[in-house]
Amino acid sequence: MTGGRRATRWRPGSGRSPSALEDELVLVTSDGEYRCSVAIFAVGMTEPWVPPIPGLELGMHYVHVSSAPDRYEDRRVVIVGKRNSAFEVGEAIVRSGLRELTLVSPRPPDLARLARSPLRPWYLTPYDEHVRGAPGRYVLNASVEKIERRGQEFLLHALDPTRPESVVVEVDDVVAATGFRAPLQDLPELGVTTVLDGRLPALTPFWESVTVPGVYFAGNVTQAAQGLRKHGVASVSSMVCGFRYNARILARHVAETVFGIRLGRPRIEPANVVPYLLGELTRAPELTMQKGYLARVLGIDAEAGIRNLGILPLEVFVDGSHDGVAATLEFDADETIRPVVYMRRRGVLNETALPPHPLRRYEDAEYGEPLDALVRPLLPS
Ligand SMILES: Cc1cc2nc3c(=O)[nH]c(=O)nc-3n(C[C@H](O)[C@H](O)[C@H](O)COP(=O)(O)OP(=O)(O)OC[C@H]3O[C@@H](n4cnc5c(N)ncnc54)[C@H](O)[C@@H]3O)c2cc1C
Known part of the structure; x- marks a missing residue:
């Protein structure tokens, strides 16, 4: 899909009264235009995203981390972020002979509550080394203020709420493990409201845009419908093993509400x-x-x-x-x-x-x- 727009069509055979108006979506693709009354977008969260921090660039996103064994040898590396991908990248490069590894983000990792945390214990070597005081291993709970380039190195300025002055970390490489966004293209311009700094659409519990009826989402974008989150526990809609079950419900919901196909509701004694x-x-x-x-x-x-x-x-x-x-x-x-x-x-x-x-x-x-x-x-x- 390269773009989209909303059009209005007359429902066939229903006269020309205003109530006969039916919205239509027009998907503009490299293969021509497709018209539909409902579109389900399963576009993934595939675009690298970095928060608006001065000096933090998309080119630093972890999708660009090299797997060459000597790429980080004797280097000082800072990873911005402290969720699963930050620790996963840290785990991947920590044994490549790097000199220093620092992970920095405002919130501490929630290690006491792993069932509700996105962290996987098998990526926690950088954290283990930090708490044991290994040389050159740091996990900072601080907000990154800006990143400056000085010659061949970077100066990362971070605000630690327990200290009066910014913490300055001198590094050779900055890696942004700050997540992804859904490639929504021009859907926001069509009225699709977003959440999380525009990274995901705002969704109803049936994964429909809260602002544009007929625009549904499947796949890992369904994580935008958060559910009850009792005790802070998130769904696993960000993963195949979770969103696959949302898809069945969505298909049934669309079949019933859009196409009028009433599915069975068997009686139970x-x-x-x-x-x-x-x-x-x-x-x-x-x-x-x-x-x-x-x-x-x-x-x-x-x-x-x-x-x-x-x-x-x-x-x-x-x-x-x-x-x-x-x-x-x-x-x-x-x-x-x-x-x-x-x-x-x-x-x-x-x-x-x-x-x-x-x-x-x-x-x-x-x-x-x-x-x-x-x-x-x-x-x-
Ligand atoms: C390193 C890594 C490891 C992972 N490990 C696991 C795991 O172990 N278990 C697990 O359950 N999940 C895992 N995941 C997550 C899982 O891969 C994703 O959640 C899943 O692929 C998302 O599926 P999706 O169909 O929503 O989107 P995607 O798989 O991202 O597919 C999106 C599709 O939309 C298409 N598309 C996007 N924009 C357009 C457009 N404008 N026009 C036309 N087509 C478009 C893309 O080409 C693509 O085909 C992992 C992810 C990563 C990155």
Whole structure:
């Protein structure tokens, strides 16, 4: 795609009244124009991004880090950033004979809460060496003010809130491990509101632009819809193992809301509700991977009975109005994984966390009895 615009067309055969107007998206590509009423952009987060710090340039982004074994030999290197990619790059170059390695960003790495942190322990050699005081290994919690070039070297000025003066680090190489942005091209000009300094579109829980109906996103851009983030835990929509489950829900949502294809909502007998939910909590990959983000949802209605509404974003159930049950897995405040059951009865929402299980197996009486006691008042007699 090289560009896009919104057009307005008349819906065929519906007369020329204003209500017959239907928005249309026109995708301008190197292969001509494509028209559609809905577009799903799975464009990834593929453009290097650096924050607006004087002297920090896109050419310093870590996509340009060389894999030549002697590239950083006897060099002083500073990495701007302290998330997973910063430590991953540090880990990759720390054994290449470099003289100094400094990682710098305002916030300390959240090592005490690894389940909710993007950090992977296998990249933490630079941090381990820093805390043990190894020569030339530093991890600074400071905000980078500016980077100046002085001859062949750079001076990085950082504001450490515990010190009156800027910390100045003299280095030979600056690496910006500051992340990526989605290649949104002219979508913001078409009205697609963005978040995170324009790096991602602002999305509804069904991954639709909050400002331009009909513009949806799939793939790792779906991380922009953050969900409930209970206890600060993020979804894993930034990774294939997470966003693949969002894609199924999105396809179903578009099929139903745009194309009017009503998919089945099988009825479940009251006696099967508890075993079914416990089986889902034990085995459903959507719940295992997208903890606290996706949920198995049953709708309960006096006339329609109990209906399986499928896997849905938990936020959709919590912010909805229909009576029913949503079962999910969540990290609690201590990072222990627990089944959590949300129930809405006569419009009142309650949530109950069940006990953890060391092997995350929930299909026995330890879970069946409390779940049965919870959901029985909801079920049609
Ligand atoms: C080093 C590294 C390691 C990773 N390891 C893992 C891992 O172990 N497990 C995991 O789950 N995830 C991992 N990830 C993340 C994973 O690779 C990405 O989340 C995933 O590739 C994103 O998929 P996507 O389809 O959203 O976007 P992408 O794979 O980035 O695909 C985007 C597509 O959109 C196309 N595109 C973009 N703009 C346009 C345009 N204007 N017109 C037409 N086409 C366009 C691109 O050509 C591309 O084909 C890793 C990522 C990196 C960088």
